[in-house]
Amino acid sequence: MKNAALQLVVHAADFAARRHASQRRKGVTAEPYINHLAEVAALLANATNGQDGELVAAGYLHDTLEDTQTEYEELEKLFGADVAQLVAEVTDDKSLPSVERKRLQVEKAPGKSVRARMLKVADKTSNLRSLAISPPAGWGAERASEYIAWAERVVAGCRGLNENLERSFDAASVDARAAIAAGAR
């Protein structure tokens, strides 16, 4: 990674850690939220052999617009239009009910840019890994299975771009299903 790209990524990690400082994951182990962001960024860095600093930075920042007090203009000013647009592309419209947002993610995934689709696959991979090792309290097998099926539908619209990422997602999906089956027994 070039110096400027390294700086961008480290700045994005620092910014994301601060903005999400008080947030934790929904799972029973309540990991710090930054763990999810670092995982997504690492998946993207590996998948692109460290060649796309903007995408990795967007990996760190991908939930800032949706889940923190951050404006698009702020991201654009600090990280550039490329990164800000990528984050905006993977941000749900929070004014819509959750069921509608989920439906739209499936419907709109195939029309997103290549990098936004890669980010989506990395995001869903991280979410399924968490579901396998630390499912949210109160989620029964049925709810967890529904979540996995939904994540698979979103990712179905993002395939054919990066084999490395898809392999990680498919492995996470298999593990999540196995964890549910083991738990339901």
Ligand code: ZN
């Ligand atoms: Zn996320």
